[in-house]
Amino acid sequence: MTDLNTLGEIGLIDRIRQTIPKPTHKETIQGIGDDAAVFDWGDDFGLFCTDMLVEGIHFDLTYVPLKHLGYKAVTFAVSDIAAMNGLPIQITVSIGLSSRFTVEAIDELYAGIRAACKAYNIDLVGGDTTSSRSGLIISVSALGKVPKEAITYRDKAQVNDILCVTGDLGAAYMGLQLLEREKQVFMADSGMQPNLSEERTYLVQRQLRPEARTDIVHELRDLGVVPTAMIDVSDGLASELLHLCRQSKLGAIIFDENIPIDDQTYLAADEFNISPITAALNGGEDYELLFTVRPQAFEKLATNSRITAIGYISSDSKYVGLSTKAGQLTPIKAQGWQGIFSLT
């Protein structure tokens, strides 16, 4: 008998993936291996994905309001659809509940789910509600759509493509550090009130209620730009960049001074003695989009304040590097998350 920990999360996923047969249906365009599965939906491609969130692993209800959690669970799935350059249409939400939850708590959770469905324009079309022996489990599956000519995979980046990222990175991670610290203070002295001043609002919001970038999907369509490759930044820039490069069989160079980082992230990183670049590279949960475009297509995006060019794709498939302002070049390694390992 082999302990799961000896295999490790990557080992377990690889082991499972190797045993799964290749798709056989003509409708299946893409099975496991991208942000969402792809199926042929007449004029369009359909997108299909799922995410599971488990209490104590993915969220801590001592500081996560249930309404935000409901919103965030939907965001996870929508972000996977957006990463294929698609827009969501339907979701199902299954909930496992232990008896400690009140009716009002469930109302809060669903208020967040409904708010997300409204914000992302999704029909909530089904789900399961079941008991659970301990804690809360949320499983969201999503169905989306993308015009065939706009589908964007992870593995189609080309040499000299511009690497772009939306929004800013590392804020959700710093928000988590702040919330965890307040929790420790509160547990040491329950009379203490949380000390989350206004200059921290953005960080906490990024952690508790991230937004999937469907706005960028709309914008790319309006501009007539189709990225060559795209992935959502759920596990930190480093891990996602390595996925994109490995699957495209190419390398990349990114420039640390170009990585978009919010002022609040800089301040908090300083306070916690964390490098803001490390927070951006390995922090995770930003739910931004990392994508590549041909250099000529980038011209249409260059003035967009929500999109930042951070580097380029190179032909050296063995090297994904970070170039510092001082001119140093260091290889990028993934750290990723513990306990979260996605098959897709």
Next chain:
Amino acid sequence: MTDLNTLGEIGLIDRIRQTIPKPTHKETIQGIGDDAAVFDWGDDFGLFCTDMLVEGIHFDLTYVPLKHLGYKAVTFAVSDIAAMNGLPIQITVSIGLSSRFTVEAIDELYAGIRAACKAYNIDLVGGDTTSSRSGLIISVSALGKVPKEAITYRDKAQVNDILCVTGDLGAAYMGLQLLEREKQVFMADSGMQPNLSEERTYLVQRQLRPEARTDIVHELRDLGVVPTAMIDVSDGLASELLHLCRQSKLGAIIFDENIPIDDQTYLAADEFNISPITAALNGGEDYELLFTVRPQAFEKLATNSRITAIGYISSDSKYVGLSTKAGQLTPIKAQGWQGIFSLT
């Protein structure tokens, strides 16, 4: 604050359903309220559904082999697709695992999932694998397809339709009783070996490894028969019949002597001092199909040994009754399962 138990499972589902907005996408043909959601997939309709299984609620690993569990989890979702008269194409499987599971245990679980994908001809296209603080969680979502003219809802039964059921009922419930009894014996004396003689094989198999009736979907297509209404029998015949009648706004009479019950079910029911009719009506987990057809269409099915006519649809929407051999008529009430409440 209101305890979840005061609301009850039906109350909770009703509460959640009432707050969910009506679908707004033109692609969404049917949202919550049937076995699966329906979306417009060009020439066909697409079907989308999800199921969550939680250890200690839906299964007991002291007697459920992981391979069978993997198979059964897929069967649940496929049965929902079959209940819409559709066939499955893709599934995603998310797993939450606590550290007590070994690598070999996960291999077993996936062996069952793969076997089911092969049996039902499904592409496994994605999923999540995550840690869990306690026990095993399995969430399966499925995507299926049905020709538009063959889609079968719950709410389109017509007066004088023949009520049909596939296979036989109550066996899975009696299988559960046998397994639970053996568990008690084993717990009292761990030296005892399970006493599941061969004449019990069918009951145990029906509980541990039920089959979704995609064979019937194929057969109905071959015969050119489209049921007027259909539902899968997951919570017992009584509960499903009441759903079908309530949603069709009609009544029904079924005849106890017509309900298909296997000889092994009769024997075990006698031993456990349970009425076999009660096992069929309220036992659950049979994963057969309950459907209605126009009387003239039934002629094509009358000689089919896998399909049994058990009654008819009546115009009295206030009455769903069981007619006994002795000529008594009693109203049917649902008991259903504790702890499992589906939004769909």
